[in-house]
Structure formats: structure tokens, C-alpha cells
Amino acid sequence: MGIQKRSLGGWIVLWIIIAIFAVWTIFPIFWAVVTSFKYTGDAYEPTFIPWIQFKPTLQGWHFVFITAGERTLRSLRNSIVIASCSSAIVLLLGALAGYSLARFVFRTWKNKDIAIWILSNRMFPPVAVLIPYFLLMRTLRLLDSPLAIILAHTVLNLPLGVWLMMDFFRDLPRDLEDAAFIDGCSHLGAFFRIALPLAAPGLVAVYVLSFIFSWNEFIFVLVLGFNRAITIPIVIAGALTTKGLEFWKVASMSLIGVIPVVILATFVSKYLVRGLTLGAVKG
């Protein structure tokens, strides 16, 4: 706002509000970092400063990577494999369908109806398909297999992929593709050589967002994976229930789940709100 200027007092109040909001937002993560370096007894004390207030230790991290290392690494590998595979399928199907809906006119069902129908698949609560998924995967002998979870996560993220790609392709100028046709390029050629490269930032955004949501997903893995196919969220959930109140264990385990996605999210920060609103709000 160009005209109004804040007084000094106004600035101070504003900064106090910002500071409270920022501390409130980051404190749980900060606390997890502190707790992950504490001994069991220290973990229950409200102390913050290592070496001065408490003696730091690596026992939490030692437990996660060495004592329970096999389980941690297995679930990390599963998380990475499942998230990257399902995101790749989302990207492929989403880019194709998004391009189709952005560039062509559908008549029997209008483009908008098809798009809304695809969107509606994101609305239903995941528990609504838990039972059929369980039975389906049991019939296909895919229970406790990463493939089952890849298939499930793809359904969750496909509407996101289609809507965002549709959005990105719409923003691309059509003239370039038309020019390619005049030069004798086929439609497939125009898609692969012109449209896809131009939409590269969108492709990256869709892939990374889909990766984050798949990494974070809990309930399908809880139902479809038992031991072989578990992912990081399941290991986090198991950290507290197994034995007593070992907060350092929970903290370090949770951070393993949190850190990769937070780093990824900063790379696509421009698109996170856009992704969560499926393109409705361009953050």
C-alpha cells in the first residue's frame, strides 16, 4: 500500500506479532532437534541450551541408525522408492491428461466436466477405499509389497498432477505449437519437443509435490504394509508405542521423516500453495 506509512510503534507491534507467530510455528521442530540430542532423563526437562543446560548425546541418533538401523534404512529405502515411482506415474499420466484437457475441445463430456470429475477423486476420504484396497491387494497377492502402496499413492496424487499440468499448459502460448505444425511437426512431436520442455518447471513442481505427499502419507501404508513395505511414517508411529517414553527416539525418528520433505518443499515453495489448492490459488 503506497500511501499509508506505519509509525514506529506500529512497526514494533507488527514485529512482535510476527515473532510470536514464527516462534509458535517453528518451536515443535526446534524442540524435536533439541530432544533428539538428549539423554532420557534430560528429555523431560524444559532445557534448551546444549552443554550449558544439558549434556548432549547421540544416543537417539545411534538408536535410529545403528540399533534399529536395519528397519530405519529399509523404511527409508521404501519411502524413496514408493514416492519416486508413484510420482513418476502421476507425472506421466498427469502431463498427458493435462495437455489433452488444456489443448483440445471435448464435446460429449465438456472439458470442465472431465476436469471436475478428476478433481472429485481427491475429495473422497481415503478410508472410503481402505477395505476394497485391502481385499484387492490380498487377491493380487500384493499385501506388504511396495507396489500396492505405489498404486494407492498414485490415485491420491493423480488429480493434483492433472490439474496442475492443465494449468501450466494453459499458461503456455499456443503459437509455438502452431508454428511447429506449420513446419510439419506431428502432434506428438509438438508435445514432446515444444510443450513438454516449456512446461519443465511445472513438471518439476508436480513431481516434487507428489513426492512430498506420498512420503507423508500414512493410512494406506498402515493398512497395506506390515513389515517389508513399511515407510518412514510407520516407523515414526512405532517409535513411541514400542517401549515407554523414550522421547529422544521419537524426536530423531520424526526428524528423519521431516527433514527431507522440508528441504524439498523449500525448492518448490512457490508451488506448494498452488499444489495444495490444485491450481486454484497461485501462491
Next chain:
Amino acid sequence: MKLKYADHKDVIKWAFLLPCLGYLVLMAIFPLVWSLSLSFTRWLGTIMEKPQWTGLTNFRNILFEDPRFWKALWFTVRFVSLAVTFQLGIGLGMAYLLRNNFRGRSFLRVLFLVPMACPPIAVAFLWKMMLHPDIGVINSALQMVGLPKVRWTTSVLVAPFTIVMVDVWEWTPFMFLALLAAFEALPVELDDAAAIDGASNFQIFRNITIPLIAPVIVTIVLIRVIDAFKLFELVFGITSCGPANATESLSYYVYLTGIKWFDLGKGAAMSWVFLLIVLGISLVLFRFRKTV
């Protein structure tokens, strides 16, 4: 050349769209139909080989003989309305205060990504640690300043609000960032013109800003309401639906019935009732969105 374009068009447009539609039909519609067919049967997975047709018994049982279902529905509805109201209120207020450019804004942007990027189950367990009634850091801090301990997760009265609080922590930044983007997209001239004409800040906010960003508000509220209805991880992690089922969400009850207790028929029926409730609420909000 034009002819070639037209020739391929119909083939290409369907070839591009069909894989996606096919996948959704196979992995979303077919399971939903399967679950609908199961919902008319009695099938206790642990003791019965095959489902047994019982017509509408499951639905009658859920709607008229199962107070726990109604309790879960009531909790979920209260949770969604409270959480989304707080998220919108705080998010709107903060975005309005911070809509001007100021130093450190991009840093805040990144900071506020953290809660919504985190795995919800990690959020649940991080908060569960901090909220532990005896040894959690929050109660320790309260005691240090002379306030009484709060039984965050073990009191029937407090626990539902604890779940709301954690959800507010997780999703207020989303509302804030979305609304900040909406404020940024507003034309500055309008505010300036109104200010020159002598309109007060509140008048500008009430009569110019709010109507202009109303579509964004309704959209993000719609998205949050739909997503908040799915509440599962926070309940699973923080309270495991206790104390005395005071924090049992619909998703959690469906999960318990269908998967944990393996009552597949009743679980399927309940998931369909749940689905219809979410669908109904979404339709009402969609309607409302069109009128704004």
C-alpha cells in the same frame, strides 16, 4: 498441414486422456463400487469365509443403533468447524498485517512451509511429546510460571481442543500463504483511491479488500473443510481416539471397524455414509462458491 493437425487431433486427445481416466476408474471408482456392494453384506473377516447378503441392515445399524458413530460424526464436525475457523481467522489477520512488503518476508515464507510439508504423523508425535501431561515441555513450562498443569491429552474436556490446536498449528500457515498471495494480487490503486477519498482502514478492508478476495477465501475454506474431514493421523498419534472416545474422528472409527475389527460389511457401509456426508458438504460449499 492444417489437415494433418485435424486428422490426428481426435486420436491424440483421447490417447492422452484415457490412461488417466482408466487409472482412476480402475483404482478409485471400482473400489468404491466394490465397497458399496460390500456394504449390503455381513462379513466378519476373521470368522467368515464369504460375505452374506443382509440388505440395509448395516446402514440401519450405523444410523440408528450405533451411538459411537454419531459421537464420532459430532466430534469430526466440531473439529472441522473450529479448526477451519481459527485457521481462517488467524491466517487472514496475519496476511492482512503482513501484506505490505517488509524485510524478512521471504524468510518467513520458507519458515511457514514447514508445518504443512511435515508428515502429519510426525506432527502428531512431536506434539504428543510436548503435550505429555506429566513430563511434556508445555506443562513443565506452565508450572515454571506458576500455572497449573493441563491434561492436554487425557481430559475428556480438553483433548478435543488439543487436536484442534495441533491442526491449527499445521494448517494456519497454508491459509496465511494463500491469502498473502491473494492480497499481493490486489491492485494497489483501489486502496489508494479509497484512502484519498477519506475511507478508513477498516472501511477499505470491509468494503474493498474482503469482497475482492472472497473467491480465494471460499476456495481455501472448501479445500480445508474437505481435508479436515479426513482427520486421522492426529487422532491416531496424539490420543488414539481417547479419552473415552472423546476424540474419535469418522476416519478413525471407519478404520477401527473395517480394518482393526475386520467387520468388513459394516466398515464398508460406514465409509459410504462418511463419503456421502463429505460429498453433501462439498456440494453445499461449491454452490456457495459460485454465488460469491
